[in-house]
Amino acid sequence: MPANRTGLRLTVQNVSHRYGGLQVLQTISLTAEPGEVTVLVGPSGCGKSTLLGIMGGMLAPTEGSVTCAGDTPDNCLNPLTYVFQDFSLLPWRSVAGNVALVLEDRLSRADTATRVADVLALTGLTDFAKAWPRQLSGGMRQRVGIARALAVRPACLLLDEPLSALDAQTRDLLLDEFSAIITAAGTTTIYVTHNLAEAVRLGHQIVVLSRRPGEIRDIIRVDRPLPGRSPTDPDLIALEQRLWRMIRDDAATAERERIDVTP
């Protein structure tokens, strides 16, 4: 993996979004700095996935714009690359086949094989290259999701609650692993979560959204190096509690008024 510190800068300018009559995002502006991890937190239904979709070009905002500037890594095949909460693996392809999905269209057979082997080694999946996704645990499946994303050498990683479908223990294990991998890859990273412990363990900056329609409550910088943040670091625990006080009332309200049409 190229340790590429010169990733993309993503700038969100006055983005608002409506689904029909439902206002989901309200004039959001933020900047994701090159090579940094920007965490988006907020109560469920506040528009985090919507904002991530807009930032990666999967959804056109009702108003406002997103721009990017910066260099992509050498041989980058897909500058803005997602990792999904539900993994979105193709069940009819082996682990290696899933990772090769994009590569095989654009690279020679030999280059594809080398890249696949590299990212499988990086994510500890080498022994599972031939396994079907259904044979893997949730944690292993998300490792495949990460491997597939890294294999295209992205300039910006967009992760939508990548650990939320996993049990608490697996989540903890993967959190450390992912923060090491992401930091080593040096890409700009946007990480969506509703889990505040994840936010303080991963973020260079934490963007706190209010309940729907999501507005920016606060943007907090975390001056602790990545990776290697300790879950028992008192400052981080204090920050987590501060974040919780910030969104607690919103979370409670959102929970009560939640309209369940989550896609």
Added chain:
Amino acid sequence: MSRLNGPIPFRGGGFAPKDSAPAATATLIGIILLWQAGASAGVIPTLFLPPPIAIARALWALTISGELWNHLSASLMRLTVGWITGTVFGIGMGLAIGLWSALRSPGMAVVSALFPIPKIALVPLFIIWFGIGEGSKLATLSFGVFFPTVIATAGGVDNVPRGLIRMGQSFGLSHWSIIRKIVLPAALPAILSGFRVTTSIAIVLLVAAEMIGAERGIGAFVLSAGNLYDTDNLLAGIVVLSVLGLLVSWVIGRLERFFLGWRA
């Protein structure tokens, strides 16, 4: 209020039928033996229903004389060409309906209007259009295979998880790549189970078409045996059709195991 006292009764049994190949084979063999026994004992009038041994003898004679192959080869050719034509166009149309708004409603309207027509009723029309020879027979078969294939394929495409398509788009896959690597494999189980339906439809239509103006073919053979009250040969033809059906369904089973191994 009532008191419970004693071991917990087990109630989680049943609702788990198991397959058994020996039981399937034994049943078929058992029926044939019973049939033969009934005929030998004079319970079954052999004039109307010849015994298995007589049918086997007739089959043997047909095989030796080359007559069986003469008819079977004509039928297999029609079946193969007709089925493949209907399937290729059907999958194409099904994909188009499943993928493009411009074709969806128009295509579905046409399919819904033509699908319910019993295709046998169209044989006379096809004879007028394509002549009494191979053309009308192949057209009947392809037409009959086409519609169920369209419906199976379009249904399969509709059920492709949208999240997987979004994933493909987010990775910058081309349109064609998304169809080839995501849509088609995801729709394949539906398409393959469509094959089960269309192959049996094809055999039905094959026999029907061969009963009109054909000299060769299992359908023609069965019809002429019937006209001559030659029940041995008539039943021999029917046995060939049954075996053909079993064979086709076995092939589809192998295809499913090969292509859908990932499903467990």
